[in-house]
Amino acid sequence: DAGVTQSPTHLIKTRGQQVTLRCSPKSGHDTVSWYQQALGQGPQFIFQYYEEEERQRGNFPDRFSGHQFPNYSSELNVNALLLGDSALYLCASSLRQGRNQPQHFGDGTRLSIL
Amino acid sequence: QQQVKQSPQSLIVQKGGISIINCAYENTAFDYFPWYQQFPGKGPALLIAIRPDVSEKKEGRFTISFNKSAKQFSLHIMDSQPGDSATYFCAASGSNYQLIWGAGTKLIIKP
Numbered sequence: 001d002a003g004v005t006q007s008p009t010h011l012i013k014t015r016g017q018q019v020t021l022r023c024s025p026k027s028g029h030d031t032v033s034w035y036q037q038a039l040g041q042g043p044q045f046i047f048q049y050y051e052e053e054e055r056q057r058g059n060f061p062d063r064f065s066g067h068q069f070p071n072y073s074s075e076l077n078v079n080a081l082l083l084g085d086s087a088l089y090l091c092a093s094s095l096r097q098g099r100n101q102p103q104h105f106g107d108g109t110r111l112s113i114l
Numbered sequence: 115q116q117q118v119k120q121s122p123q124s125l126i127v128q129k130g131g132i133s134i135i136n137c138a139y140e141n142t143a144f145d146y147f148p149w150y151q152q153f154p155g156k157g158p159a160l161l162i163a164i165r166p167d168v169s170e171k172k173e174g175r176f177t178i179s180f181n182k183s184a185k186q187f188s189l190h191i192m193d194s195q196p197g198d199s200a201t202y203f204c205a206a207s208g209s210n211y212q213l214i215w216g217a218g219t220k221l222i223i224k225p
Contacts (some may be wrong), residue, residue, distance in 0.1 A: 004157070033213075042120075042203050042215030043158070056210050090157050100146035100165075100207055105157035 002027060004093050006105035009081040011110045013081050019035040021109045025093030032074040033103060034066060043090055049074050050096045078111075086113045118206050120216025121127045127224075128224050133191040135219045137204035140185065144206040148213070149178065149189045162189075194223045 004025045013019050025032050031050045033041035045058035049068035068074045072093075078085055088110050092103035119138045127133045137147075145166055150158035162179040164171045164187065171178045177190040191198055204216040 014142075031211075033211075040218075042205075042217050043213070045212045045214070046213060056212055058212065092157075100211065102148065102160050102163065103213065104160065105150075107155070107157045 004091055004104055006069060006089075006091050006106035006109050008109060009107070010110045010112075012114060014114050015081055015083060017081050018077065018079045019081060021078075021089050021091075021111070023074045023076070023093075023106060025072050025091075026104050029088040029093035029095055029104070030072050031094045031101075033043065033092045033094070034059075034074070034076045036090065037088040037090055037108070039087070046076070051101065058077070072112030081113050083113050088113060117212050118204060118216045120219060122219060123217070124220045124222070125191040126222045126224060127194045128175050129194065129196060131194050131223075132187060133194045133198065133221055133223070135202055135204070135221070136186065136188045137216050138184075139184045139206050139208075139214075141206070141208065141214075144186070144214075145209075146207045147178070147180065147187050148205050149176075150203045150205065152203065152218075158203060191221075194221075196223045196225050199223045 007022045034046040037043040043082040048056040053067045063079045065077045088108040090108045092105045093104045094101045142147045148163035149161045150160050152158045162173045162176050175192045180187045201218045203218050207213045
C-alpha cells in the first residue's frame with residue numbers, strides 16, 4: 001500500500017522562475033493539503049484540495065496556486081520565486097469524510113532558490 | 115488566537131527516562147490535537163492524536179494528556195530510547211481542517 005509520494009525530491013531554481021511540485025495521495029485518500037516548512041520551523045498550511053477545488057487557504061500570496069486531478073493527485077505551482085520561498089514543501093493526504101481525519105505526509109520536495 | 119505554543123525547543127533525556135513536551139493553544143474552537151514525529155530528511159509521521167472529550171490517550175510508550183480548561187496538552191514518552199531521537203510537533207485543528215503547528219521540539223535520547 002503506497003503512501004504519499006512527492007516529486008521531485010530536490011529542486012534548485014533562481015529568483016523569478018516558476019516551479020511545479022507534484023503529489024500522489026495515499027491509496028483511498030481523496031483530499032490533499034500542501035504545507036511549507038522552513039528550516040527549523042513547523043509546517044505552515046498553504047491550501048487544501050478536495051473534489052478538484054481549493055477548499056481552504058492559509059496566509060500565502062496568490063503566487064502559490066494548485067490543482068487537483070480526477071485521480072486525486074495534486075500539483076503545487078509557485079510563480080515569481082523569491083529567496084524566501086526556499087523551504088521543504090510537504091504534501092499530506094486524508095479522507096474528507098468525517099471530521100479531522102488523520103493527515104499522512106510525504107517526505108517533501110526540498111526547494112532551493114538561488 | 116490561531117497559535118500553538120510548544121516547549122521546550124530542545125530536550126535531552128537519558129535512555130529509559132521520560133520525555134515530556136508541552137503545548138498550549140488559544141482557540142477554543144480547536145477540537146483535534148495530533149502529535150507528529152519527524153526524522154531528518156523525512157516528512158512528519160502521525161504518532162498519536164486526541165480529541166477534547168478525553169483527558170488522556172495512551173498508545174504503547176506514548177501518552178497524550180489533555181487539559182481542556184487550561185487549554186494545554188502534552189506528550190509523554192515513557193522508557194525513551196535512542197531511536198526516539200527526532201523532532202516532535204504538536205498541532206491543532208478545528209472545523210476548517212487546517213492544521214496549526216507548534217514550532218517543534220528537538221529530542222535527543224542519550225544512550
